[in-house]
Amino acid sequence: MGTYIPVFVALPLLAGFACLLLKGPAPRATPWISVASMLGLLALAVGVRGDAGVSFAGGWGVRLSGDGAFVVGIALVLDGLSRLFLLLVAVVGTASAVYALRYLEPEPGLSLFHVLFNLLVAGMNGALLAGDLFNLYVFVEVASLASYGLVAYRTGGTEVEAAFKYLVLGTLASTAILLGITVLYAATGYLNMADLSGAIGRGGVPPVALLFASSLFVLGFGTKTAAMPFHAWLPDAHPSAPAPISAMLSGLLIKTLGIYALVRVLYVVVGIDENVRLVLTVLGCLSMWGGVLLAQAQDDLKRILAFHSVSQMGYVLVALGIGSWLGVAAALFHALNHALFKSALFLSAGSLERVTGTRRLSEMGGVFRRAPATSVGLVGACLSISGIPPFNGFWSKLLILIALASAGQYAVAVIAAGAALMTLVTFVKVQHKAVFGALPARLEGAREVPAAMYVPVLALVALCLLSGLLWPVGVDGLIGSAASAVRAPADERPAASVYVETVHGRPTR
Amino acid sequence: MTFYALTLALAGVGIYGLLAKKNMLKKVLGLAILDHAVNLLLVAVGYRAGASPPILLAGDDPAAFVRGSVDPLPQALVLTSIVIGLGVTMLLVAMVLRLHQRYGTLDVDRMDRLKG
Numbered sequence: 001m002g003t004y005i006p007v008f009v010a011l012p013l014l015a016g017f018a019c020l021l022l023k024g025p026a027p028r029a030t031p032w033i034s035v036a037s038m039l040g041l042l043a044l045a046v047g048v049r050g051d052a053g054v055s056f057a058g059g060w061g062v063r064l065s066g067d068g069a070f071v072v073g074i075a076l077v078l079d080g081l082s083r084l085f086l087l088l089v090a091v092v093g094t095a096s097a098v099y100a101l102r103y104l105e106p107e108p109g110l111s112l113f114h115v116l117f118n119l120l121v122a123g124m125n126g127a128l129l130a131g132d133l134f135n136l137y138v139f140v141e142v143a144s145l146a147s148y149g150l151v152a153y154r155t156g157g158t159e160v161e162a163a164f165k166y167l168v169l170g171t172l173a174s175t176a177i178l179l180g181i182t183v184l185y186a187a188t189g190y191l192n193m194a195d196l197s198g199a200i201g202r203g204g205v206p207p208v209a210l211l212f213a214s215s216l217f218v219l220g221f222g223t224k225t226a227a228m229p230f231h232a233w234l235p236d237a238h239p240s241a242p243a244p245i246s247a248m249l250s251g252l253l254i255k256t257l258g259i260y261a262l263v264r265v266l267y268v269v270v271g272i273d274e275n276v277r278l279v280l281t282v283l284g285c286l287s288m289w290g291g292v293l294l295a296q297a298q299d300d301l302k303r304i305l306a307f308h309s310v311s312q313m314g315y316v317l318v319a320l321g322i323g324s325w326l327g328v329a330a331a332l333f334h335a336l337n338h339a340l341f342k343s344a345l346f347l348s349a350g351s352l353e354r355v356t357g358t359r360r361l362s363e364m365g366g367v368f369r370r371a372p373a374t375s376v377g378l379v380g381a382c383l384s385i386s387g388i389p390p391f392n393g394f395w396s397k398l399l400i401l402i403a404l405a406s407a408g409q410y411a412v413a414v415i416a417a418g419a420a421l422m423t424l425v426t427f428v429k430v431q432h433k434a435v436f437g438a439l440p441a442r443l444e445g446a447r448e449v450p451a452a453m454y455v456p457v458l459a460l461v462a463l464c465l466l467s468g469l470l471w472p473v474g475v476d477g478l479i480g481s482a483a484s485a486v487r488a489p490a491d492e493r494p495a496a497s498v499y500v501e502t503v504h505g506r507p508t509r
Numbered sequence: 510m511t512f513y514a515l516t517l518a519l520a521g522v523g524i525y526g527l528l529a530k531k532n533m534l535k536k537v538l539g540l541a542i543l544d545h546a547v548n549l550l551l552v553a554v555g556y557r558a559g560a561s562p563p564i565l566l567a568g569d570d571p572a573a574f575v576r577g578s579v580d581p582l583p584q585a586l587v588l589t590s591i592v593i594g595l596g597v598t599m600l601l602v603a604m605v606l607r608l609h610q611r612y613g614t615l616d617v618d619r620m621d622r623l624k625g
Binding site for chain 2: 134138141145148149152155156157160161163164167168171172175178179182185186191
């Protein structure tokens, strides 16, 4: 079981190297390699059957049984939580790769763009599958390094400056993560996440070491999530990247390196306690309101979207701060929805920039008749992020409010509902200014973008609508199995034991 | 314990350089110092006083080796971490070079066009 697991990392890695080799002889082929590798990942992620599996890198792995059972070797672990995010990476990655076909002109650096694009995907997939903390760190660094390069792709002053800031803060975060890993290794002697969670569950680790490690992980992964006090890099970095990369960074990277890693490390490995949950709630409230308020002052469409990524991650953090199964499920559902609608929004912003020649909202307007497909995509994604039923954003925000209320956190629920209202206000303004209203004389000659650019957006918006309409049918199974991999629904056994069983392949007791 | 405290002090030096210096190259150096402070801490975690280097020669008794050598795993981790740090530093220096070409200065305050 699980022999296909390494393909999730190997396929984009090989595609990246193929792009590098073809840089000289056939640079025009490299965009298609990206599309092919993303379609392959999509087929793999959709086709994966069975609950969970473990694969050892190079086929070399030993499970030592007995009381202090532990695993030797580099384990790649696929469980419900990983599968949800792998599917997201494949869906958004495919949309972005197709969009990039026509968005990026054939230029000398194009092959290198696709090398980094595939590396980014390989790093994210690797982080989602890593079975030990150090490999999680390595894959987080692979994905981050690729993203630093992609933010600087246009090599203008602003882009490189944004990338420099992003790199410095990102590396600071990675150093905090490595320090946290060092603390846990010094305290237990394990790196494998299942063994670590077993050792911590047996109570052999001093609470002060756990608290120190948890703080470092919240700092490190919180920075990768762009939670409010650590968000300074995101509003510069995400808009500076080309549109398909903005979609990948805002749609995926802050979730795979941020939310997924937080859930995996805090819930499964360290075990989340009340203090850490309180910190997550506070960070979440700050992000929800801070992001949405700072977005009001912006005129650049992509910066508005970037600040709203900070705000939307706030909802996910607040839901993670609840600690119940419902809270985790709501958080993951909102992360899934945000990946779909925020990537659609960033791709639409790229299309609008192509149609109108500007990113400033005040200079746009009235392009609905000139560019109907782009406009429909943007409006659909706006309705989704503002939480208008029946779009998916409504259901996940409702679920978060229900989870907050059922945990008795009414004050936080009010804060979240208020931020949702502010989001609605912003996006009513955005869609009104961007596509409706009077057409400026300057835009008389505006034309629709090529089909390769609006089809991915419309497909993502259709998924938003489908996930909103059909979530009792298909989506809740996906979310439910992901949440159950983290938290047992009735708390009848420790949360981490599900993961330990997955890795060890048998009940631990 | 003294050694742990010293590595954390070194990390403090790195963070100071990163936050307080306006010159981008000094920020890069601060980041590199911080990086190596954590690497040193990682090596120190695997150290045991009086133990042998973790090299298993043909004919050595594995059990005696496990009892008598320092922990090899942190050393392997540090090697990986150093390589990652090298990649990060190279990329940073390349960006500093590009920014210097563009603005003719290394001072972050004199090029700041972004507003956080």
